[in-house]
Structures are given as C-alpha cells and as structure tokens.
Amino acid sequence: MQIESAPIKDQFGRILKDLRISVIDQCNFRCTYCMPKEIFGEDYVFLSEKELLSFEEILRLAKVFAHLGVEKIRITGGEPLMRRNLEELIAELSEIPGIKDIALTTNAVFLPKKAKKLKDAGLKRVNISLDAIEDDVFKEINGKGVVARPVLKGIEAAKEAGLGIKINMVVKQGMNDSQILPMARYFKGKDIILRFIEFMDVGNHNGWDFKNVISKKDIIRTIDKEMPIEPAEENYYGEVASRYRYKDGGGEIGVISSVTDSFCGTCTRIRLSADGKLYTCLFASDGFDIREKMRHDELSDIELEQEMRSLWGRRKDRYSEERSEQKQRNRKKIEMSYIGG
Ligand code: SAM
Ligand code: SF4
Ligand code: SF4
Numbered sequence: 406m407q408i409e410s411a412p413i414k415d416q417f418g419r420i421l422k423d424l425r426i427s428v429i430d431q432c433n434f435r436c437t438y439c440m441p442k443e444i445f446g447e448d449y450v451f452l453s454e455k456e457l458l459s460f461e462e463i464l465r466l467a468k469v470f471a472h473l474g475v476e477k478i479r480i481t482g483g484e485p486l487m488r489r490n491l492e493e494l495i496a497e498l499s500e501i502p503g504i505k506d507i508a509l510t511t512n513a514v515f516l517p518k519k520a521k522k523l524k525d526a527g528l529k530r531v532n533i534s535l536d537a538i539e540d541d542v543f544k545e546i547n548g549k550g551v552v553a554r555p556v557l558k559g560i561e562a563a564k565e566a567g568l569g570i571k572i573n574m575v576v577k578q579g580m581n582d583s584q585i586l587p588m589a590r591y592f593k594g595k596d597i598i599l600r601f602i603e604f605m606d607v608g609n610h611n612g613w614d615f616k617n618v619i620s621k622k623d624i625i626r627t628i629d630k631e632m633p634i635e636p637a638e639e640n641y642y643g644e645v646a647s648r649y650r651y652k653d654g655g656g657e658i659g660v661i662s663s664v665t666d667s668f669c670g671t672c673t674r675i676r677l678s679a680d681g682k683l684y685t686c687l688f689a690s691d692g693f694d695i696r697e698k699m700r701h702d703e704l705s706d707i708e709l710e711q712e713m714r715s716l717w718g719r720r721k722d723r724y725s726e727e728r729s730e731q732k733q734r735n736r737k738k739i740e741m742s743y744i745g746g
C-alpha cells in the first residue's frame with residue numbers, strides 16, 4: 406500500500422484521527438434512552454452473523470484507516486462484550502502500525518470475565534456506562550432490572566486488570582437527575598473520572614425533548630454547591646469533555662455537552678457500524694456501505710483507501726451546531742445502539 410503522510414482533511418479542515426467500531430448491535434440492557442424495550446422487544450430482528458463484518462474485514466479497514474492517519478480506536482456496540490472472542494480482534498488491532506490507543510465502551514457486566522484477557526490483548530482503557538448508583542433508579546433505566554452491583558464489580562475487575570477507567574453517566578431530567586450528587590460522591594476520591602453526558606437526540610425512538618436535557622451549566626452548579634470544583638485544562642486537542650477538578654484534591658469530573666455547547670469544530674471521528682457502514686457524523690441519516698465495496702466490488706486496499714479519502718474529503722457534518730442554530734428538525738437518524746456513540 407502506498408504511504409501518504411499528510412493528514413486528510415474534510416471540508417472544514419478537520420483531520421481524521423479517531424475510528425469508532427461497533428462490533429455488534431445486540432445488548433443485554435434495554436436502556437430507556439437508547440434501546441427502549443417497547444421497540445427492541447422479543448421479536449426485534451438484529452443483524453445476522455453474515456451481516457456483521459468479520460474480524461478480518463474490520464482489521465482490513467482499520468489498517469487502511471491507520472494509513473489515513475487514524476491513531477485511536479474505540480470499540481463499541483450494542484454491548485461490545487457480547488461479540489464472541491473480542492479479545493482476538495483487539496490483539497490484532499493493537500498490532501497495527503500507527504494505532505496508539507485502543508479503548509472500549511461497555512456497560513461492564515461482562516468485565517469480571519473479560520477484563521484481564523482484554524488488557525493482555527492490548528486494550529488500554531474502558532469507558533463504563535453507569536447512569537445511577539441507587540438500585541431502584543438504575544433498574545428502571547437499564548430496563549432489565551439489573552442493580553448497580555454487577556457494574557461496580559466490572560469496574561473493580563477493570564481496575565485489577567490495570568485498565569484506565571472513566572465512568573459515563575447520561576443525565577436525563579426526570580430519569581436520573583436525582584443521581585448527579587450520589588454518583589459524584591461515590592466516585593470522588595476513587596481515582597476514577599466520572600463524566601456526565603447531556604441527553605442527546607440520537608436515534609428516532611428515545612422520545613428526546615430539549616426540556617429533558619440537563620445542561621452542563623446545571624450539572625456543574627449542582628456539584629459545585631456541595632463539592633467545590635474549578636475548570637481544568639484540556640488534555641489534548643479535540644477532547645470532548647470539559648474537565649473540572651475538585652478544589653480539595655478529590656480528583657476530577659468531566660461534562661460532555663453535545664447539546665448546549667457543541668464541539669463539531671474539533672470533531673475528528675469516523676464511525677463504522679457492525680454491518681460495515683461508515684458514518685461521518687453521529688447524527689447522519691445514511692452511511693457509506695464499505696462492506697459492499699469489499700464483498701461485492703472486491704476493491705483493493707488502495708481503492709478502499711481512495712473511497713475513504715474521498716468520503717472524508719466531502720464531509721461537511723456539523724449537526725450539533727446546526728441543532729443549536731435550529732436548522733435540524735425531524736430528520737431520520739441512526740440508532741445509538743447501532744452506531745455505538
Ligand atoms: N453498551 C455500551 C455502553 O452502554 O457503554 C456501549 C454502547 S452505548 C450506545 C455507548 C454510550 O452511548 C453509552 O455511554 C450510552 O450511555 C450513550 N448513549 C446512548 N444513548 C444516548 C443518548 N440518547 N444520549 C447520550 N448518550 C447516549
Ligand atoms: Fe445497551 Fe449501551 Fe444502549 Fe444501554 S446504552 S441499551 S447498555 S447499548
Ligand atoms: Fe461530530 Fe456530528 Fe457530533 Fe458534530 S454532531 S461533534 S460533527 S458527530
């Protein structure tokens with residue numbers, strides 16, 4: 406494969422740096438804001454084995470992306486730990502020249518079984534989703550009646566395995582705003598960063614309404630009142646979370662404000678769905694079918710690279726900014742459980 410060193414840029418000059426790979430669309434949870442059980446019920450048809458990209462196909466694409474400047478890979482889903490032998494994929498991804506970081510987003514339930522294997526395979530970090538620390542609230546949110554304990558056990562397992570850990574909590578008014586302080590209290594001083602995520606209008610089924618969004622400002626104000634915090638500097642260019650540190654040295658928290666304070670200007674991410682569609686924005690309506698290009702058109706690596714170069718070169722996405730400019734209404738979007746966040 407020929408090597409071109411210049412980073413590739415989209416229509417707004419944003420370079421391509423991160424690849425998010427969804428490895429499965431199924432999940433053991435039915436979070437109300439992501440896969441509401443009324444929609445994702447017993448008879449919901451998930452992707453078949455044949456429709457999913459194989460590990461070979463994922464690896465091939467990841468290598469091409471690494472050539473185009475991708476340095477970071479995040480594995481997601483659905484619940485990525487439901488994909489069999491995931492550690493084998495991670496081991497191979499971590500061998501790709503140019504890939505500096507591999508992370509995983511998970512609900513952590515399967516981590517006690519998997520954390521060590523994943524770490525040994527080359528995984529560096531996990532983002533663990535936990536939306537409430539109180540069982541009654543958490544059981545309602547995950548739609549499966551699962552209490553917080555299995556997730557906390559997953560966090561312990563990740564820690565023991567030596568994985569970096571961040572906790573993600575989606576905050577939705579009326580769902581878990583009561584948990585902002587209990588979650589902050591629980592993780593303060595534990596050397597684990599808790600990040601609050603504004604409830605986003607991804608997908609078509611989660612009944613999103615702006616009035617359910619608890620803004621970054623409100624989250625910060627709530628925490629600061631009880632546990633004083635101050636802003637901390639950005640760790641790296643394009644970091645999506647605003648960082649704050651506890652003034653008493655109890656560690657830090659982050660807030661991801663994709664709704665009230667968007668960050669499209671520094672968005673360097675491309676997303677690959679479990680069935681091989683590429684999306685240049687989390688809020689896109691359509692993906693680019695790269696699986697078809699591999700399986701049917703039998704493109705060479707160089708041809709695949711050209712397709713991706715041109716896809717990124719055409720990119721003009723800035724949905725969150727347009728949302729705040731009130732330009733986006735009623736457009737059909739992909740589901741979060743399909744694309745993986
Ligand atoms: N199942 C894994 C998990 O929950 O960590 C990975 C996939 S999940 C789709 C990825 C992340 O997206 C989770 O942290 C989840 O909370 C977040 N998410 C899903 N729907 C969301 C929404 N409407 N707004 C904000 N975040 C959302
Ligand atoms: Fe599953 Fe993650 Fe979506 Fe919850 S947020 S339903 S754990 S994919
Ligand atoms: Fe990136 Fe699209 Fe999110 Fe903007 S809205 S930050 S372009 S994924």
